[in-house]
Amino acid sequence: MYKENNLSKNQQIIFDLINKSSEPLKAYTILFSVQKKGIKAPPQVYRALDKLVETGKIHKIESKNAFVACRSSDCEISKATAFSICESCEMVDEISDTKLSKYLSGFNHKKGMKFKRFNLEFFGICKKCKKD
Amino acid sequence: MYKENNLSKNQQIIFDLINKSSEPLKAYTILFSVQKKGIKAPPQVYRALDKLVETGKIHKIESKNAFVACRSSDCEISKATAFSICESCEMVDEISDTKLSKYLSGFNHKKGMKFKRFNLEFFGICKKCKKD
DNA sequence: TAAAATTTGTTATAATATAACACTATGTAA
DNA sequence: TTACATAGTGTTATATTATAACAAATTTTA
Numbered sequence: 365m366y367k368e369n370n371l372s373k374n375q376q377i378i379f380d381l382i383n384k385s386s387e388p389l390k391a392y393t394i395l396f397s398v399q400k401k402g403i404k405a406p407p408q409v410y411r412a413l414d415k416l417v418e419t420g421k422i423h424k425i426e427s428k429n430a431f432v433a434c435r436s437s438d439c440e441i442s443k444a445t446a447f448s449i450c451e452s453c454e455m456v457d458e459i460s461d462t463k464l465s466k467y468l469s470g471f472n473h474k475k476g477m478k479f480k481r482f483n484l485e486f487f488g489i490c491k492k493c494k495k496d
Numbered sequence: 497m498y499k500e501n502n503l504s505k506n507q508q509i510i511f512d513l514i515n516k517s518s519e520p521l522k523a524y525t526i527l528f529s530v531q532k533k534g535i536k537a538p539p540q541v542y543r544a545l546d547k548l549v550e551t552g553k554i555h556k557i558e559s560k561n562a563f564v565a566c567r568s569s570d571c572e573i574s575k576a577t578a579f580s581i582c583e584s585c586e587m588v589d590e591i592s593d594t595k596l597s598k599y600l601s602g603f604n605h606k607k608g609m610k611f612k613r614f615n616l617e618f619f620g621i622c623k624k625c626k627k628d
Numbered sequence: 629t630a631a632a633a634t635t636t637g638t639t640a641t642a643a644t645a646t647a648a649c650a651c652t653a654t655g656t657a658a
Numbered sequence: 659t660t661a662c663a664t665a666g667t668g669t670t671a672t673a674t675t676a677t678a679a680c681a682a683a684t685t686t687t688a
Contacts, residue, residue: 372653372666391644405669410645415666426558427615429644429675448605457607464603468616471596473580475589476623483559484600484616491608504635504684523675537638542676547635561644561675 371421377401378412379433382422388430388456417442425449425456427485436460443481444469450490459486503553509533510544511565514554520562520588549574557581557588559617568592575613576601582622591618 371379377398382389389397395409403409413431416422420442422431427449434442435458446459446468468482503511509530514521521529527541535541545563548554552574554563559581566574567590578591578600600614 374667402668406645407647408666408668411666426617448607448609448611450609451612457605457609459605467599471593471618473589473591473618473620475580477580477582477589477618477620479580479618479620480583481619482616483619484614485558486603486605486609486611487613487615488605488609488611506636534637538676539639539678540635540637543635 371416372412374403374408375412375415377403378409379416379421382416382431383433385433387454388425388428388432390428390430394431423447423458425485426483427487428454428456430456432456432458434458445482446484446486448486448488448490450493451487452489452493455490455492459484503548504544506535506540507544507547509535510541511548511553514548514563515565517565519586520557520560520564522560522562526563555579555590557617558615559619560586560588562588564588564590566590577614578616578618580618580620580622582625583619584621584625584628587622587624591616 370376378394381394381397391406391409391413394413395403395406398409413422413424417424417431420434422433423442423445424431425447432447444465446461446464448457448459449455468484469479471482472478502508510526513526513529523538523541523545526545527535527538530541545554545556549556549563552566554565555574555577556563557579564579576597578593578596580589580591581587600616601611603614604610
């Protein structure tokens with residue numbers, strides 16, 4: 365039943381839902397949406413989410429406790445993520461900017477810490493909301 | 497009783513606690529610590545935390561749901577925050593790097609969004625933990 | 629000193645996330 | 659192909675994080 369090298373049943377259901385969504389989804393929103401598909405309890409959702417984050421298929425927007433599908437082909441397993449977040453409509457956009465990514469990946473702390481990963485969240489008002 | 501332009505009683509108690517701490521503190525850890533001082537319920541803690549974040553006296557580490565005192569003199573009211581986080585010992589260090597801060601403050605999204613604020617979290621293993 | 633804004637105290641509850649256990653499915657390698 | 663390890667599932671209960679809503683007191687402002 366499992367597809368080699370691929371997603372399990374619950375992972376696929378939950379990934380599909382997030383992937384189709386135009387906005388970040390929260391764990392319990394996901395739970396309610398997939399109950400008809402047999403996923404009934406929080407741990408089932410959180411386990412799938414954990415795995416999907418781990419493999420870089422989705423990202424967690426930490427400031428919102430919500431999840432988006434990865435849109436960037438070159439974000440190697442979630443090691444370097446950046447998002448733009450509209451504080452009005454809550455829209456989230458993944459930023460794929462090679463220069464930014466390289467700049468930050470090369471950034472290391474003075475105190476001798478070598479970074480393995482970063483997450484960057486920008487906040488503002490998006491174009492669409494500015495017009496209203 | 498309130499000091500003009502300054503912190504209220506609960507805000508001061510909670511700020512002092514966070515400021516003295518060498519590690520990020522969580523809301524309920526704070527709550528338990530200040531119960532002897534008369535702060536008994538979650539809303540009292542969260543309200544003080546909200547205000548302290550708003551005024552830039554503390555920052556929230558989003559990936560940990562925890563709070564640290566601001567150590568940076570030039571982080572203008574939390575508009576530009578960056579942290580280094582050790583995944584082993586959980587230590588958090590605020591990064592004050594003028595170049596980094598300028599670089600990111602000037603970064604704007606291609607899709608016409610002008611950013612007002614950002615938060616950057618770096619993850620790795622700190623010097624101390626590497627030795628163990 | 630009256631009105632506005634902020635802070636406090638309180639109870640209840642909402643929202644987010646994990647522990648622990650029993651079981652099933654899949655991959656791998658003798 | 660059997661048996662072992664690894665990963666995934668289902669389930670109940672509970673832990674953790676955060677807010678709503680309301681009444682009252684304090685401080686600031688004009």
